[in-house]
Amino acid sequence: MxxxxxxxxxxxxxxxxxxxxxxxxxxxxxxxxxxxxxxxxxxxxxxxxxxEGYITGVRAEIAPAAVGLGALVMVGVVLDRSTPESFAAFEEAVHKLKEVLDCNLVAGDFDYLLKIRVRDMADFNKLHGQKLIALPGVRQTRTFFVMKEVKENARLPF
Amino acid sequence: MxxxxxxxxxxxxxxxxxxxxxxxxxxxxxxxxxxxxxxxxxxxxxxxxxxEGYITGVRAEIAPAAVGLGALVMVGVVLDRSTPESFAAFEEAVHKLKEVLDCNLVAGDFDYLLKIRVRDMADFNKLHGQKLIALPGVRQTRTFFVMKEVKENARLPF
DNA sequence: CAAGAAATGGAAGAATCTTCCACTGAAACT
DNA sequence: AGTTTCAGTGGAAGATTCTTCCATTTCTTG
Structure with a gap:
């Protein structure tokens, strides 16, 4: 069991x-x-x-720096309202932002945690100012610049 | 340019x-x-x-739930001291924890952000109590249970 | 414009894929 | 127990793909 x-x-x-x-x-x-x-x-x-879906796909892993995506940023997002509609609208909009690699609805100080890849800090500032804070229902964001990638996308432990 | x-x-x-x-x-x-x-x-x-390293590998993506890893948790970690030795010790220990899929040194409220996959909350509690808070130099952790995976490991936008 | 270097596509033997089929072993039922 | 059924297995072989060689084309450089 x-x-x-x-x-x-x-x-x-x-x-x-x-x-x-x-x-x-x-x-x-x-x-x-x-x-x-x-x-x-x-x-x-x-x-x-x-x-049967045990393997959902096979993908080549590209070195991010090699394609001009040297900067990794984690962003915590808090929404204005906690209604199903707010969440749905936010999620739909996030799906269209190709810079957002991961997006998870979490329990804790944030509503969502995002993982974002861009060229550099300047690029992130632009994305943040023009896209992130403009996402539907966003009240507040907290940015965590990644200074060192210690472990990235490790294999599943099974 | x-x-x-x-x-x-x-x-x-x-x-x-x-x-x-x-x-x-x-x-x-x-x-x-x-x-x-x-x-x-x-x-x-x-x-x-x-x-030449542009492609770092090719990997099959396994459905986590299919191999008994249905729970995803993000954890923010703050260390006691901010010395190079502390960081090195922590990172080395994290490398050995197979449940930790991602580990990033960040600037902000935390020192590290971890992404962890386990079977369920009970499993996480065990991991947290026996391994995470026992990692070298850990002063405090903050746990974010993932309630919904909106976007996971999307393709690089290049 | 000529000479050298770098990259290209065709061809073909070697390797691999993918499917068919006969066979095995383990239930399930009488 | 006997036997019937059936999911799963490995061998074999035509079809496909890989991988390398080489002649040709394209780009650089003087």
Whole structure:
């Protein structure tokens, strides 16, 4: 009574997930060898993991600085009112802001916590002044400039 | 005087990066077609992007809930002292905590902001009581439970 | 304008994918 | 127990893709 939602994943599925989380471009043949299954079985298993949504996608990670996105900023946001409509409007607007990489509704001193990538501080100031504080229902924001990325997007611990 | 660090990436490189960021398992043949280049050229370009560090890796994204990690928590941390040694010790310890997915040194009310994934609140309480407040130099923590993931790990806007 | 350097696309053998099929082993039922 | 069903497995093989070589084109530089 503790495997909660891992029930339909056996040992082999978990190995496949771990391997692909670390190396998404692994060849099916290589993956099969690591997981100790025939290529055919591995192919079927992997396909199922994709189709049933255990793997939501495979993405290349781009070095942010290489594409002119050297600055990372976290922003706490407090809304004016706490009505369902306020939240919905805010979230919809946030979805359209491509600089916002993460957005989470939280319990605590803020309503939302945002993770934002821009070129530099000047760029952030512009974004803040022209877009962030203009988002629907925003009462107040608190900015946390990231001075050092200690750990970034680590692998899931399963 | 504004392309900063994108100088060595031409239009084609950028298209490759965009395509692979969205679909990391794209076949070289498909990628070549999308980018409008021969397979050979596409292969060479892509290889260079990996070798020179523009692409830092390709990873499958696993649905957290599917592997028993349904709870997301953000934690602000304040350290006792602000000496280089304190920071180094804290960062080293954080690297060993697999539940910590992100860790950033920030300017503002906190010293660090952590992003943590666990099974549920009970699990977090255990982690908090046994590991987080025991990290070297921690004076205070502030917890933000995530009630809704509005946007998660969006693609880089370049 | 010529010479060298850098990048390109075609071609082809090697490797991989993807599907089909016969087989195994574990339920489920009589 | 006997046997029927069925989900899951690995081998095999045609289709596809990778990866490298090389001749050609394009861009630089003097």
């Amino acid at each position: 503790e495997e909660s939602s891992t029930e339909t994943l056996d040992r082999i599925d978990v190995r496949i997930l771990r391997a692909l989380q670390a190396e998404g471009r692994l060849t099916n043949a290589d993956l099969a060898a690591r997981v100790n299954v025939s290529a055919a079985t591995c192919h079927r298993r992997t396909q199922r993991l994709f189709e | 504004e392309e900063s660090s994108t100088e060595t990436l031409d239009r084609i490189d950028v298209r490759i990066l965009r395509a692979l960021q969205a679909e990391g398992r794209l076949t070289n043949a498909d990628l070549a077609a999308r980018v409008n280049v021969s397979a050979a050229t596409c292969h060479r370009r892509t290889q260079r992007l990996f070798e």
